[in-house]
Amino acid sequence: MTPIEAYAKLKEKILHSQEQEDLIRVVVQMGICSQAAGVLDVIKALEETIIHQNLENVIIKKTGCAGFCAYEPLVILQKKGCMPITYYRVTPEKAQILLSEYALRGGIIKPWTLNGKDVML
Numbered sequence: 001m002t003p004i005e006a007y008a009k010l011k012e013k014i015l016h017s018q019e020q021e022d023l024i025r026v027v028v029q030m031g032i033c034s035q036a037a038g039v040l041d042v043i044k045a046l047e048e049t050i051i052h053q054n055l056e057n058v059i060i061k062k063t064g065c066a067g068f069c070a071y072e073p074l075v076i077l078q079k080k081g082c083m084p085i086t087y088y089r090v091t092p093e094k095a096q097i098l099l100s101e102y103a104l105r106g107g108i109i110k111p112w113t114l115n116g117k118d119v120m121l
Contacts, residue, residue: 025076026046027077029074030063034072042091046096055104058103075090086115
C-alpha cells in the first residue's frame with residue numbers, strides 16, 4: 001500500500017466515525033499561487049507525517065485561494081474549541097515539524113505563524 005493509499009484509508013476511517021473531540025483539522029490552501037509556491041509537496045509531507053506517526057486524529061482539508069499570495073503556502077491547524085493557528089510560507093520540512101509538534105504535544109511554533117504579522121486570518 002502506498003503512503004497516499006494508506007492516508008486515504010485513514011481519512012475514510014475518521015470521516016465515517018463519530019467526530020472525535022481531539023480531531024485536528026489541517027486546512028491547506030490550494031489556489032494557483034499556493035501550487036506555484038510548492039503546496040503539493042507540503043501536502044505530501046503532511047500525509048507522510050500522518051502515516052509515519054500514526055496520527056489517527058488528523059485530517060487534511062483542501063480549500064481554494066485565501067487571497068494571501070505573498071504568504072503561500074498557508075497551513076491552518078485547528079482543534080475543536082481552539083483558535084485556528086495559521087502558518088505561512090510552509091515548506092515540506094516545516095510541515096512535518098509543525099504537525100508533529102501540534103498533534104503530539106499541543107505546541108505552536110509562533111515564529112512560523114501569522115500571529116503578530118500585518119495579516120491576520
